[in-house]
Amino acid sequence: MHNKGMLLGELRFCAKYPFSQQARQLLRKLDVSSVADDLLAQSAKRVEASLRRADFAAKLNEIVSSQETFLLNETFSFPLSKMIISLSKDGFMLKQFARAEAERAKYFLKFEPDETIRELSSQFFKLSAEGSEHVVPLTDFLRLMPKDSKLATQSLSKGNVSVTRDALESMISEAVFQSITSTRVDENSVPKIFTFWANELKKFRKTAEPDLPLGDFDMHAAPPCMRRILSDLQSSEKVGHMPRFALATFCANTHIPIDTAIDFFRKQPNWNEQKTRYHLEHAYGLKSSRVKYSCPNCVKMESLGLCFRDETCKWPNPAMYYKRMMARKLAAKPAAK
Ligand code: SF4
Numbered sequence: 001m002h003n004k005g006m007l008l009g010e011l012r013f014c015a016k017y018p019f020s021q022q023a024r025q026l027l028r029k030l031d032v033s034s035v036a037d038d039l040l041a042q043s044a045k046r047v048e049a050s051l052r053r054a055d056f057a058a059k060l061n062e063i064v065s066s067q068e069t070f071l072l073n074e075t076f077s078f079p080l081s082k083m084i085i086s087l088s089k090d091g092f093m094l095k096q097f098a099r100a101e102a103e104r105a106k107y108f109l110k111f112e113p114d115e116t117i118r119e120l121s122s123q124f125f126k127l128s129a130e131g132s133e134h135v136v137p138l139t140d141f142l143r144l145m146p147k148d149s150k151l152a153t154q155s156l157s158k159g160n161v162s163v164t165r166d167a168l169e170s171m172i173s174e175a176v177f178q179s180i181t182s183t184r185v186d187e188n189s190v191p192k193i194f195t196f197w198a199n200e201l202k203k204f205r206k207t208a209e210p211d212l213p214l215g216d217f218d219m220h221a222a223p224p225c226m227r228r229i230l231s232d233l234q235s236s237e238k239v240g241h242m243p244r245f246a247l248a249t250f251c252a253n254t255h256i257p258i259d260t261a262i263d264f265f266r267k268q269p270n271w272n273e274q275k276t277r278y279h280l281e282h283a284y285g286l287k288s289s290r291v292k293y294s295c296p297n298c299v300k301m302e303s304l305g306l307c308f309r310d311e312t313c314k315w316p317n318p319a320m321y322y323k324r325m326m327a328r329k330l331a332a333k334p335a336a337k
Pocket residue numbers: 223224225226297298299301302306307308309310313315316317318321
């Protein structure tokens with residue numbers, strides 16, 4: 001595939017931000033009916049990488065030091081990955097991929113000049129300047145800012161909100177997430193080889209569950225949201241308070257032994273067994289008040305950005321999901337003779 005007229009710097013931009021208008025111009029040259037096998041394999045690998053913790057710093061280094069072929073493949077593998085996942089009809093995987101791509105963009109944006117932040121912002125939402133301040137419509141702010149950001153601390157005027165550069169980076173990242181999760185591909189519009197790769201991804205997903213100390217916990221009965229938190233806890237990156245709280249209350253309400261729950265947090269930075277036990281004992285209602293905390297329901301999880309709903313989600317609460325799945329498993333077991 002040749003690229004005429006784009007400078008290397010522009011290609012690097014497209015490779016970093018394959019969702020941008022500039023990259024979309026380039027993607028017009030992509031003919032899905034004749035994509036090379038290598039590129040499809042690379043696209044499937046991009047999805048697989050999103051199910052693990054990606055090293056964004058290494059990826060950025062690769063992009064800034066690579067030449068045309070690599071940059072083109074990096075750009076083209078983005079829409080191809082979306083197509084393959086969409087064909088796999090795996091909502092959990094699509095959300096994981098969307099989250100990884102959104103985080104990747106956010107990481108890269110940190111190194112960009114203000115001008116690039118403004119340019120990418122304006123591709124997703126209306127951005128204007130008031131003096132030295134960035135201003136966005138309240139509707140876009142509410143749609144794209146993390147749910148726990150404090151609106152009360154923003155300065156509001158005539159339906160607009162003034163935002164910091166950090167907030168703009170978060171809004172771009174969320175816009176990327178939302179646009180990926182809305183991807184739908186008609187099976188009949190792509191060659192059969194795409195379905196082959198979608199099936200390969202499904203197989204990979206089955207074997208990609210994190211290696212966890214399971215104790216009396218059945219990972220395969222856990223809902224997508226909790227599997228995601230458990231997977232994140234296995235990385236060395238610090239997991240935020242709300243996902244930790246959600247997992248702790250989930251364990252408390254599904255009768256998972258407290259020692260098994262403590263082990264889930266063991267790989268976190270600054271791990272401290274005593275402190276973890278203390279917090280979990282509160283969640284389990286084993287401390288003075290003896291009140292067990294409820295697990296946040298699916299509506300709340302969704303509002304916190306912690307829901308990774310897929311077709312298996314049929315109950316209003318992650319704890320109920322787990323209990324019902326366990327009950328089904330037990331019912332399906334042949335009776336002991
Ligand atoms: S629908 Fe409920 S159980 Fe399913 S991923 Fe979302 S929060 Fe978890």
